[in-house]
Amino acid sequence: MKFVLSFLCLFLIVTNSVLLLFQYDAYSSGLEENGQVFFYEQDVEMKVKKDKIVIKQHFINLPEEEVIVTWPIISENRSCDLDTSDSCNRLTEDMTTFKAEENSKQSISYEIPLVDGLKDGQLIQDFLVKIETGAVSLTSLQITDELKRGGMWVSGLPLIGKTSLELIDYSLSIGAGDVEELYWQQNVLPIQYEDDYFTVYASTTLPDEITNLLGELDYTNSEHLAVIFEKNKSNIDASRIAFVQQEDIASIQNELIVKNIQAQFELPREDQLIAEVLSSFLLDLPVGSPKSSWMYETITNYLTSEQRKKFQTALLNNKQQLTAAKFDEILTDIINLKTSFFVLNEQAGAENFPLLFEDYRPLYINELQQEKMKVLFKDGKILYEAEPLLSNLGYTLNHTDKGLYVQNATRAFRFPIQEPFYVLNEKRYDALSEPFEDIGSQLYIEEAWMMRLFLVNIEKQEKRINITQSALF
Structure with missing residues (x-):
């Protein structure tokens, strides 16, 4: 069994290494621009059992300095990975820190409980250990299901391959960045489209106009995104998984563009309104909810063409600190009239607050x-x-x-x-x-x-x- 799995992993990794190298380099460059202290890679092995997930997490390229380890709140049975003699010799007794040392590889293990077992349509969040002040540049994710439930696992990483053997189901995903969520559903949707940026799961073949759109979409975020065409999933919010209700161009544009903007500008996932408004101004077209579209059109109709260009440029120049208050500050500077249009609309919920000075x-x-x-x-x-x-x-x-x-x-x-x-x-x-x-x-x-x-x-x-x-x- 181990030989079969090892051979499968090696084959899948080699056949996809060229594609992933380009994406990895782009992501690492982006991290450096964002001023992270250091970057590390991780290899995650997950064994899905009846009432828990057993995780072995291997850290690669850790710095020699002391770093703080942050465990998932719900994790249990935290320990070293004892399969390797020096797997976590840097881990302190209280398991909160990797001590200063030259060993750049460390491995730990822990469990994530599944209180009610694995449920169809379940989203598992914040399930991996993080290293404070560090950023993940590359993740390898192996999932082994010992109960052979079937179904499909989606993480946002590119799916390298999957197989069903006599005793287990197995899948391997590798890609740039970290994994924040893991989604499982019983109904398996085939991959209908994939490139450097997207993997699209849908029950039917996508029309040419949709695949053409995906190929032409200016998706500048280097992290891969999984797109699932599935109805009644609008209440699921994930950073690298997009659930699209309708297979139409408007729905795809809205969902993917907004997620791209959120990732690029490091906007909180819950700050949907600002992400939609920002997307609208950067693309020069209404994106998102009726309120977001109304806000975009209200400001666009007020500004001159020259002022609109200045507004777009200022938004791009404040990439790492955009909030509703910052929007108001930028607009105030451009029109020389004080306004709280964006802050008040953010506070007003579904109600539209007019543009006032x-x-x-x-x-x-x-x-x-x-x-x-x-x-x-x-x-x-x-x-x-x-x-x-x-x-x-x-x-x-x-x-x-x-x-x-x-x-x-x-x-x-x-x-x-x-x-x-x-x-x-x-x-x-x-x-x-x-x-x-x-x-x-x-x-x-x-x-x-x-x-x-x-x-x-x-x-x-x-x-x-x-x-x-x-x-x-």
Whole structure:
């Protein structure tokens, strides 16, 4: 059995070495540009049993310096790989560190429990040991299933080959980068397309327009990606495995482009909105959800062609630190108008927050600076964020089904919902316009109404705005 497996591994590795060498070199260069402290390779052997996965992980090209070992939280029975005499002579007794030493190869073993056994459609995450301050340049992943469940294993690495022997099922994958997730499903989908960047699994042959798209797609990330055409898998989120619901060009473009951008710009997987918006600006076309498309079109329609080019260039120049706040900072610099468009849309969930501009000047209420309070310009009006403003003036706010109640010790207001009046201390007054306005999830009050109702003075200086109470009640 060992001879058969060894021969199979050797044959598959040799026949694919040329293809993988190009991808490995590209990935290593990318790591160096990102300033990682060191790079190592890993060989991972996984034996899948009834209620656990036994893993042997071999580290190659470790530095001579001391490095910290981070184990998967769920791992059990951590130990050395005792098959080799000096397999982990650098591992400390508490198993948290590889000591400083010349031996550049170390091997450890541990178990990942499968509490309910292996389930169809299961995604196993964060199952490998990591070396702190190091980055994985190349991974070899061998999976042996002693129960011969069949099915298909997908890691994102290029699949070199698989076989079913008398006692086991076996597969081998090798490729640039680390493995963050491992997916298994019972239904085996054949590979319908593969190149240096993609392996596509689908039940039917892909149309020429799809394969042509994959061949032409500008996928600049050096890590290989597995693409699975499978319905009802949209809730599975993996970094190197893309689940595409529909075999159409739009779905493929959206899924693959966004994952590429997330990897290139090191965006968190959960930061989907920013990844989609960034993809749209870099490709000059709407990508992703309706909200992402709306945000892209809103900014694109506002900017001149020259400003759009500056915006794209600035995004590329800030590759390692792009957040919603950074988007706003870049846009503010280009149009010379302060905005929190991206941050507020990120906070607003599914709701669209309009493109509005803010007063640069810090706001002071009774000489106390309000660092996070916004003053917006909208439709010729000046709007102040109501709740922090009124709270600082000594009022409480209460939203009810009858309207908004604002009161302090001596003055009580009620502002009905969409009714042209307000009530002050039980006396009704007509209102020709709305004092308050909801924008996103925040309540704002118009400047003239604020001065009239809440008896404040506003002094606008070159470098600050002062709000003081003109009377106390």
